[in-house]
Amino acid sequence: MRRRWWLPSLGAALWLAFFLGPAMSEWRLVLISADGDPALHWRIGHWMIEHRQILRTEQFSHTRLGAPLISKEWLGEVLYAAAGNALGWQGIVILGSALIATTLWLLYRLLRAEGAAALLATGLVLVAALACSHHWLARPHLFTHLLTVVFVWQLRAGKAWWLPLWMVLWVNLHGAFLTGFVLIGCFIAGSVLRRDWRKAGLLAGVLAACGAASLLNPNGWRLHLHILEFLRTPVVAQFANEFGSPDFHAGGMRGFTLLLLLLGVTLLWVRPRWKPVEVVLLAVWGYLALRQVRNVPIFTLVAVPILAEHLGAWLTAPRYRQWSANVERLDAGAGGWIVALAALALIPQTDILPSRFPVAAVKFLRAQPAAVCGEMFNDYGWGGYLLLALPERRVFVDGRNDFYGGPFMEEFNRCDRAQPGWEAVCEKYRVGWTILPVQHPLNQLLALRPEWPVVYADAVAVIRARATGSRRDQSDTSAVSRRASCD
Amino acid sequence: MSVPRWWPTPGAWLWVVLFLGIQFAPRRAGLLSDGDPCWHWLQGNWMLEHRAVLRADFLSHTRPGAPLVCKDWGSDVLWAVAGNLGGWSGILLLAAALIATTLGLFCWQLRSDGIAPVVAVGATLLALGACAAHWLARPHLWTQLLIVPVAWTMREFNRDRLTARQAAWRLALVLAVWANLHGGFLMGLVVIALYAAGDAVERPRRLGPAAGLFVVGWVATLLNPNGWRLHAHVLEFLRQPALTLSTDEWRAPDLSSVAMRGFVVWLVAALGTLAVVWRRLRPSELVVVMGWVGLALLAARHVPLCALVVTPVLAAHFAGPKRAAAGGSRGGNAVLVAGAVAGAVGALVGGWRTELPARDWPVQAADFVRANGERLRGAMFNEYAWGGYLAQELPGRRVFVDGRNDFYGLPLLREYETVARALPGWEKVLAQYQVGWTILPPASPLNQALARAGWECAYADPVATIYRRKP
Numbered sequence: 001m002r003r004r005w006w007l008p009s010l011g012a013a014l015w016l017a018f019f020l021g022p023a024m025s026e027w028r029l030v031l032i033s034a035d036g037d038p039a040l041h042w043r044i045g046h047w048m049i050e051h052r053q054i055l056r057t058e059q060f061s062h063t064r065l066g067a068p069l070i071s072k073e074w075l076g077e078v079l080y081a082a083a084g085n086a087l088g089w090q091g092i093v094i095l096g097s098a099l100i101a102t103t104l105w106l107l108y109r110l111l112r113a114e115g116a117a118a119l120l121a122t123g124l125v126l127v128a129a130l131a132c133s134h135h136w137l138a139r140p141h142l143f144t145h146l147l148t149v150v151f152v153w154q155l156r157a158g159k160a161w162w163l164p165l166w167m168v169l170w171v172n173l174h175g176a177f178l179t180g181f182v183l184i185g186c187f188i189a190g191s192v193l194r195r196d197w198r199k200a201g202l203l204a205g206v207l208a209a210c211g212a213a214s215l216l217n218p219n220g221w222r223l224h225l226h227i228l229e230f231l232r233t234p235v236v237a238q239f240a241n242e243f244g245s246p247d248f249h250a251g252g253m254r255g256f257t258l259l260l261l262l263l264g265v266t267l268l269w270v271r272p273r274w275k276p277v278e279v280v281l282l283a284v285w286g287y288l289a290l291r292q293v294r295n296v297p298i299f300t301l302v303a304v305p306i307l308a309e310h311l312g313a314w315l316t317a318p319r320y321r322q323w324s325a326n327v328e329r330l331d332a333g334a335g336g337w338i339v340a341l342a343a344l345a346l347i348p349q350t351d352i353l354p355s356r357f358p359v360a361a362v363k364f365l366r367a368q369p370a371a372v373c374g375e376m377f378n379d380y381g382w383g384g385y386l387l388l389a390l391p392e393r394r395v396f397v398d399g400r401n402d403f404y405g406g407p408f409m410e411e412f413n414r415c416d417r418a419q420p421g422w423e424a425v426c427e428k429y430r431v432g433w434t435i436l437p438v439q440h441p442l443n444q445l446l447a448l449r450p451e452w453p454v455v456y457a458d459a460v461a462v463i464r465a466r467a468t469g470s471r472r473d474q475s476d477t478s479a480v481s482r483r484a485s486c487d
Numbered sequence: 488m489s490v491p492r493w494w495p496t497p498g499a500w501l502w503v504v505l506f507l508g509i510q511f512a513p514r515r516a517g518l519l520s521d522g523d524p525c526w527h528w529l530q531g532n533w534m535l536e537h538r539a540v541l542r543a544d545f546l547s548h549t550r551p552g553a554p555l556v557c558k559d560w561g562s563d564v565l566w567a568v569a570g571n572l573g574g575w576s577g578i579l580l581l582a583a584a585l586i587a588t589t590l591g592l593f594c595w596q597l598r599s600d601g602i603a604p605v606v607a608v609g610a611t612l613l614a615l616g617a618c619a620a621h622w623l624a625r626p627h628l629w630t631q632l633l634i635v636p637v638a639w640t641m642r643e644f645n646r647d648r649l650t651a652r653q654a655a656w657r658l659a660l661v662l663a664v665w666a667n668l669h670g671g672f673l674m675g676l677v678v679i680a681l682y683a684a685g686d687a688v689e690r691p692r693r694l695g696p697a698a699g700l701f702v703v704g705w706v707a708t709l710l711n712p713n714g715w716r717l718h719a720h721v722l723e724f725l726r727q728p729a730l731t732l733s734t735d736e737w738r739a740p741d742l743s744s745v746a747m748r749g750f751v752v753w754l755v756a757a758l759g760t761l762a763v764v765w766r767r768l769r770p771s772e773l774v775v776v777m778g779w780v781g782l783a784l785l786a787a788r789h790v791p792l793c794a795l796v797v798t799p800v801l802a803a804h805f806a807g808p809k810r811a812a813a814g815g816s817r818g819g820n821a822v823l824v825a826g827a828v829a830g831a832v833g834a835l836v837g838g839w840r841t842e843l844p845a846r847d848w849p850v851q852a853a854d855f856v857r858a859n860g861e862r863l864r865g866a867m868f869n870e871y872a873w874g875g876y877l878a879q880e881l882p883g884r885r886v887f888v889d890g891r892n893d894f895y896g897l898p899l900l901r902e903y904e905t906v907a908r909a910l911p912g913w914e915k916v917l918a919q920y921q922v923g924w925t926i927l928p929p930a931s932p933l934n935q936a937l938a939r940a941g942w943e944c945a946y947a948d949p950v951a952t953i954y955r956r957k958p
Binding site for chain 2: 268290419439
């Protein structure tokens, strides 16, 4: 069939589908509203653009103000901030969707380059999309997904000498660049098991070169130390769900379950002869995925090319070939990227979800800044949003648990769960007001204390401010009178 | 080096080490670390006293007299007998015997398959590591024990070493007993169903006999005091994820937790073995392996069952060429086991005691309630995990809730959550159930809410705080 320049190829159509799908559906709200980190990264990136320097000391929280800080994804944050500054939340959605689409498109190209038929490649990419989708959030880890495919492709194709260059990019984009080292390590182990010492030696050289390349970041070796220290501190990691085991009862795990079933069915029916490197990759990343749900997409991107290779060799039935040939005909387009660019105009305006974040409460605070005084105590998940939406105030805590560290997170936890001693923590950090979800345990407790009257309340958030001095016994909720006592 | 003919088998040695190890371990009270053994003992006692199966609640004031399906009646009675004879030490003795018998039987079946002693003991230790996460002195230990013969029977049937008739008799016997001991008997039917599914993949002609075994097993489980209502009750419970997922053991296992380290080691060993031997595995065996690993990843309480069912399947291929099982000596085994039991019972009679640790349970608070009963009027609101303990220690009082979440149901557990977390509406729930006093851990948010709401702190220690309404 003659190739037409204007018609999208199957790969381009997949890119478009995965770009427009998240960007135009309700998913775009999930991309930016599932947690407070997209706002956090935008704010930090914006600071770096504004000051034309890397952030090295804390600026956004009052609890650790001025503390030294390692920006482990500075380039990713600058890119997100550039997108956000240019187009607002819509820009963040576009960048996030583009990264998702490019990752899956690259995976499709990998499968096709390795000889998978268009039908099989498309089907497996759809399974991969489903398995990765639980972690589709507009945060720098999407760069890790993209670069994982790049590394897997280069390593499978035996063109590993380019990897140090990619590593320079990765180490500046996202803190999970260690994934690249684990991938190379798996291929070295596979070569050793095959007694292919020459290849193992070459890959060891690439590993060393990547190690050297990873030092090309603003923090040098301190970045590696910081990340290893974080991974060694489970008490810090427990605040983020993504560091826990996958919960197979959750809807987000259906894709991963499907992938595992597909692997099982392949074992059962195809009975493939695994190469040692495939066994190592599946075992290592399977284990890591079962330990921490954030590794599920990495496992998926590693496992799908292996599945494609064995399923492709097994699917030889005439009917399948016929179906595959029909799909190949669809792949007749030459590009269609103009269509993709045109699609950008279709992305609807997006804003952060007001039912998830205290949008109206922030409007109130901006309109009446005198309503509260002293320092803020905020919900953990709202920290990122609050430091973006209220740049003139400093938060108590946000999603950077690696920066805040174990002892501080223990203090936060005591206050957050209204455990005995919470008052001492509030005193220590001179907390003058709280902004918390309506059903937060601390809110329930403060409701019984007349010295913590409600300043603002809606269906999402309640703001309480401590009355000070002679006003402590009064239940007057007038913001003006409270401001007078603060002064 | 040859072994003397009278020398006991590895399984018998393992039994003795486990039985005595659990009985005399410094941390043995960990097996009593939730409140459930208490209410099992209480229910068993009621049945012993009344010589009838329990059919209505007598422990709570929130659902007094409500109809109840006692799904573990047989083991509740055994728990009560052990408890009445030896107190908590007696219950621990029974639990240790069940754990040791499970793994001793497990090791014995591996040896019967001709697996080398080193491999059999190694595989048993791996399974032990996975099982240890759910070692609690509760009737589910019967499920861990009885799944071993059911899986063994199905494996023998699958390998054509047993006829359908022989397998049916064995399964009927075990499942009829199981249905009267623990509600987990459905897992026995799952074992049969997975082997049947495997047969459907591998040799469809065998599907009929395998399905027949499932039917036989199902009919055998109807032989219980509640008949088909037991199945309906258990299935109704399983159909409510909000209810099942309210307890840790029904949630997916957290592989980064300390408790799951044994399972992680088992999983790595199982996947490693699978990578080596998997081309030798038959499709039906693969279905069983994948099915059980899937169930274990779905709910932590299936982890031990997965290890007990899957390990023999993999070990049989790992062991390489089979050798005839070493004979061992039945006499030697009997002497060894009898000696261990005599030693444990002797220690018990001689004063070796296990008690619930006062640092985990409101022991002194319960003493306070007994001594100051007149000051604590009205109904009790208690910590969920302490329900069984308080029901046992304060026989004149009824609890708000205890570990029987299948009996209490979702609406009451939501009310409990509202109060325990001091969510809006907690005062209304306490008023509805005429609660006059609470007994909770000091860190409970409700304590602080009660203090602010004008309740009086009647008692406090590092474990428990009691608040009462001001008269």
